[in-house]
Amino acid sequence: MGMEAASSLPDTTHDYSSIDLLLERISNDTIALCNYLSLAQSARDNYAEMRSYRQLGFYFLNQYDFLRAIDYHTLYLHAAEKYDDPLKEVQALNTLAYDHKAACALDESSKYYFKALTILDQSPNNEEREMKSAKANSLNGIGNIYVEIDQTDEALAYLKEALEIETENGSIAGEAKNLKDIGTLFRKRTQYDSAHCYYERALKLFINENSLSEVALCFQDIGNLYMAEGDWESASVYIENAYNSLKNTSDKLNRSAISFSIADLYLRKGKWRDATPFLEEGQSLAEELQLPNQLEKAYRLLSEFHQQQGENLEALSAYAKSVAYGNRFRNGQSTGRIAAHQLAYASKAPQLQSVEKRETIISNPMLLYLVAFTGLAIILLQHYRLKKRMRKIESSFYMEKIKSEFYSHISDEFKTPVAIITGLIERVKEKMELNQINKISIDLDILSRQSKDLILLTDKILSTESADRQGIGNRTVHGNIIGFLTYLFESFSPLADSKKINYSFLSTIGELQMDFQPEILRSIFFKLIGNIIQNCRENETVSVELSRDKKNKNLTIIVTDTADCHRAHLQQNPFYHAKPNSTITSLPLINQLVKEINGSIDITSKPSKGTQFKFTLPVCNERVQNDKHAIFIHNSMIQNIGEEDNNTGNSIPERENPSLLIVESNKDIVYYLSSLLESSYQILTVDSGEKAIQQAIQIMPDIIIANIVLPGIDGSDLCKEIKKSDATSHIPVILLSAYGSKEERIKGIRCGADAFLSRPIHDEELLAVINQSLEVRRRMSSKYALTTLNSGNEKEHKKIKNEAAADFIKQITDFIYNLKISFKIPNSS
Known part of the structure; x- marks a missing residue:
């Protein structure tokens, strides 16, 4: 039937309804759709071509093939632009925006929605019903994007405007959808009474429309609301009803969500056995859809599932995967670009309004006199409101840029413990099977430390989000602030010890009773001191000094460090957000928090003397105990756990096994890689790019594994230095990175890397890449050796026409034979 229907174009000179009806009949037959598209192109029927692209895109969207749906709907947009109808172009833009939103590419989605709004504002027919409906669609899409990225104020403005338009148009379905979305917004705000009100209004309209699928989705949202309130019984009623309505449908996305x-x-009720079938069903659907937000939810619940059964290792592994998928989802949000699209749209709006006003005045001269007396005041008021809104958008854009850089930085921090935990869990399992209990203790100790690191990183994200919404908890207490700051200092002692950093604390007063806000102080010093210590190198110094200015009634806190990794940046602008790997990534937030407690911060940096962060806090309700002595604490350096096991020395090893140089500043990653490879390779380790270059020249390792992010010379520059030297260019270099982006891989290839792996690293992949790199090098050495053996033959010399190439081959050959190195490639099995 589809082939016959698509065999010829209907005569539709003025009425396009027959084309739409035909395309609807063959909507599930891609062969018929493609045949019809070919006919439309042959007949140069722009409308039929445009609608064919649209229908093909919807077919693949319903199959959850988002890439092909986007491809066809992009062609739909191009055809709509040629059709020269603003309504058709806006509808195509909204469709393409929805595709990107479904694929979790929120920044791309917002670009098309804002472009649609721009066209609508320019159109002279924007008051027509269909145009208003398209505008409501765009506004709803943008509102939902802002709900996803937790910008609920912006979201509410867009959703309420969309609701108003749908109500005026008399669209019950559109009105109900916006009511439901506003209810979800209030649920995320924890304003549960308002959420109930909007959900109930939406549900009544969906029931009146007899829309069973939308009623089921509304049931799901209401059930989630009751679950958030802790009303398990009511939640069960709504969620189970929603599940029963959706379980036999083809809606995989919502079936996954309801499962x-x-x-x-x-x-939450502690019934993990009852949760099992639903968790398995949801995870299966999520794996099939491959959407990062669904997979994040799947592994988060799986982690809780294993935790309730006491399977801590499995819970930790699932949690690590949840974090990894969560980072992928947040990367797709790119809130900075969303704010940029909004800013671009807002900047065009006043120009369009000005043009419309000029046209109105010119067409009716009588209005000119009236505008002379009243219009100026209105224009000034609008200009003031617009400037105020633009400032708000620009501020939002700047804050989103800071958050984007923060998440980029913390993603790298997350991937380090995730990589270690994932690898060590498998190692612990293997050692338990081999009954190597004595070797498990170090692995478990590192697992414990990395688990705590994950918790601290999670707390860092939560504190950032909390501060972004409404400020960190401002609970005020009256107590001994010196004791509290001493406690905060001692929290970082293990970290300072593990990095061999001189870490000291000095207070000229033993006790100071005053009002202070512990949560804010905790956040300030955890962000500042934690970042400083993370970026310090061995034998550098971090000190904290407390003193009291009785005259001005201030408490002075001075944090000093001798690290120079952020000095250049501070000299430019200390309160502008730093690059992701900077010590002062959180400084804008710290500055905001200090202002919240009526304090001030001053930063000075001098060569060879270090950087000083000086905090001045007002002393309120002071009560000083003068008989208390001053406090001085100094944490001496201690040896890292497992360091003696990992440190094989940097003397030239015997060449029974190939030598492998690991360039990594993180001690746990070094331990993990060393323990994985030590049975087959002679392991050497250094913690910086400069040391790696020295070792490469002195010891000439057979292969180098280096992290991209290193203090001083980074991994890419290290690779360039290795490859440009005749003495070391033959050494294979494998680069590791927390970012698996295409740009990072291209950069690694351009700098001469032999392989590029992203963390978390899979043991088999790493071993295979190392073995293959060494095998390629062995074959090259054999080839050049054969060239040298035949060097006495004049004919062979004549084959090498390029003298420079011949000289270079001779240098390599002589070098290899002088070293007399024989390669022994380990068995990957």
């Missing part, structure tokens, strides 16, 4: 809702409900 997770039921699993989450049972897990």
Whole structure:
């Protein structure tokens, strides 16, 4: 039937309804759709071509093939632009925006929605019903994007405007959808009463429309609301009804979401056995869809599932995967670009309004006199409101840029413990099977430390989000602030010890009773001191000094460090956000928090003397105990756990096994890689690019593994230095990175890397890449050796026409034979 229907174009000179009806009939037959598209192109029927692209895109969208849906709907947009109808172009833009939103590419989605709004503002027919409906669609899409990225104020403005338009148009379905979305917004705000009100209004309209699928989705949202309130019984009623309505449909996305809702409900009630089938069903659908937000939810619930059964290693592994997928989802949000699209749209709006006003005045001269008396005041008021809104958008854009850089930085921090945990879990399992209990203790100790690191990183994200919304908790207490700051100092002692940093604390007063806000102080010093210590090198110094200015009634806190990694940046602008790997990534937030407690911060940096962060806090309700002595604490350096096991020395090893140089500043990653490879390779380790270059020249390792992010010379520059030297250019270099982006890989290839791996690293992949790199080098050495053996033959010399190439081959050959190195490639099995 589809082939016959698509065999010829209907005569539709003025009425396009027959084309739409035909395309609807063959909407599930891609062969018929493609044949019809070919006919439309042959007949140069722009409308039929445009609608064919649209229908093909919807077919693949319903199959959750987002890339092909986007491809066809991009062609739909191009055809709509040629059709020269603003309404058709806006509808195509909204469709393409929806595709990107479904694929979790929120920044791309917002670009098309804002472009649609720009065209609508320019159109002279923007008051027509269909144009207003398209505008409501765009506004709803943008509102939902802002809900996803937790910018609820912006989201509410867009959703309420969309609701108003749909209500005026008399669209019950559109009105209900916006009511439901506003309810979800209030649920995320924890304003549960308002959420109930909007959900109930939406549900009544969906029931009146007899839309069973939308009623089921509304049931799911209401059930999630009751679950957030802790009303398990009511939550069960709504969520189970939603599940029963959706379980036999082809809507995989919502089936996955409702399965997770039921699993989450049972897990919260402690009934992990009842949660099992729903968790398995949701995870299966999520794996099939490959959407990062669904996979993040799947592994988060799986982690809780294993934790309730006491399977801590499995829970930790699932949590690590949840974090990894969460980072992928947040990368797709790119909130900075969303704010940029909004800013670009807002900047065009006043120009369009000005043009419309000029046209109105010119067409009716009588209005000119009226505008002379009243219009100026209105224009000034609008200009003031616009400037105020633009400042708000620019401020939002700047804050989103800071958050984007923060998440980029913390993603790298997350991947380090995730990589170690994932690898060590497998190693612990293997050692347990081999009954090597004595070797498990170090692995478990590192697992414990990395688990705590994950918790601290999670707390860092939560504190950032909390500060962004409404400020960190401002609970005020009256107590001994010196004792509290001493406690905060001692929290970093293990970290300072593990990095061999001189870490000291000095207070000229033993006790100071005053009002202070512990949560804010905790956040300030955890962000500042934690970042400083993370970026310090061995034998550098970090000190904290407390003193009291009785005259001005201030408490002075001075944090000093001798690291120079952020000095250049501070000299430019200390309160502008730094690069992701900077010590002062959190400084803008720290500055904001200090102002919240009426304090001030001053930063000075001098060569060879270090950087000083000086905090001045007002002393309120002071009560000083003068008989208390001053406090001085100094944490001496201690040896890292497992360091003696990992340190093989940097003397030239015997060449029974190939030598492998690991260039990594993180001690746990070094331990993990060393323990993985030590049975087959002679392991050497250094913690910086400069040391790696020295070792490469002195010891001439057979292969180098280097992290991209290193203090001083980074991994890419290290690779360039290795490859440009005749003495070391033959050494294979494998680069590791927390970012698996295409740009990082291209950069690694351009700098001459033999392989590029992203963390978390898979043991088999790493071993295979090392073996292959050494095998390629062995074959090259054999080839050049054969060239040398035949060097006495004049004919062979004549084959090498390029004298420079011949000289270079001779240098390599002589070098290899002088070293007399024989390669022994380990068995990967």
